[in-house]
Amino acid sequence: METVIMPILRFLGVFMLQVFVFNALEPGFGIHIMIYPLFIALLPFNNNVFSMLTISFFLGFIIDIFSNTFGLHSSAALAMAIARPPIYNNFSPRDGYDNLKLPTILRMGFRWHLVTFGPLLLIHHLWFFALESFRLDELFFTLKKTFLSAFITFIVCMILQYIFFKKEKSR
């Protein structure tokens, strides 16, 4: 029950937050906060790569429909989803991941998130902003946008996790 309902609720929550709240926020300096990569990062560890790619594509697709980006979000979400397994495998703990649990910040810690979710966000944002401008003479501006947005998005995602996930009881 919980394994079916909760991901769907999380999917809807991320989608609503992105489309109705963070799309409307304009912090300036070209920053665009995209929190939906958090959903892809928080899929269970043992998730099939095929289903992960499909879910990411679908999530990006419906966000595209609501923000007039014509496929940019789906493309960037796919790029992030395919980069997830190698990065996660690289930073796995010594005795492997607990497949049943979600990789939230409360379980895995801030350091682990910084080295896995951080690069994933950078890949996603770089892909998004590079495709969006699609020209080399704006390279510096694209990079600036990427790093600033990724930084802000990372902080927002950490805060969201602290708000929406319960701390597990220590045994």
Next chain:
Amino acid sequence: MRNLIAFLERFKIFIYFIFLQVIALSFYFSYISYPRGQFLTSTWAISGTFLNFQNDFIKFFHLEENNVVLQQENIRLRKNQLSNYVKISSELVQKNDTIYKQHYDFIPGKVINSTITRRNNYFTLNIGSSQGVRVGMGVFSDNGVVGIIYMTSRYFSLVKSVLSENSNLDVEIQPTGIHGYLKWGGTNPQRGSVIGISTDIKLKKNSLVYTRGGSGIFPKGIPIGRVEKLLPIEGKPIWDVVIKFSQDYRSIQNVYVIKNLMQEEQKKLEANIPAENKK
């Protein structure tokens, strides 16, 4: 054959990734170059309805400032009314001997979704083809130019705003009336630039920039902004005129779509220009 299967087996994830990526990117690049349908945009009926719903919530926060803007516009229009003027000398008689014909019609609408941080920014309006909006019509607000209709569906339409790469509106800078093209640099939603003005022309700071009305999309004299500074372009004898937009696109609410009733006539006339002169 076995090798092929082994190859596919090994790279199946990557092939699936490429397959989905091709779908996404073909959508993206075909929409960027030419709008084909309304499937993937917010003019789609479902997403349009959702965004309208969101707008119903948000619009109350802007009621105050919208009222102020409308009041100011009312005052401006009231000042122009004939009853507002007093005859100075009784000998002069004003004769109404000119017949006027309506040139432009305006359709009021509301912006229900907008972005300003992208390279090309699109606004969604809550009016569509059933209200008479057509692709290519101009859109402006009380404070300034907004953009050009890019795509329409039955009840919604999409505006390609001046905050995009190839907006290229023809503008003129008062009081000299010199004209150039409007560009947007992609960084700051409050500032744009006017290209195509030769460096031997003196421009003053704070001179007003208006639409020129050349292409028949906008009437002449819709405000765009003020000249802020002049930057030289390396290797070219033209200015990069930085202007500050008079409309703050971050808080845009009420807009008007312009219907040019004489567009056909102008187009028919301009079609007579010989082909070699067109560029």
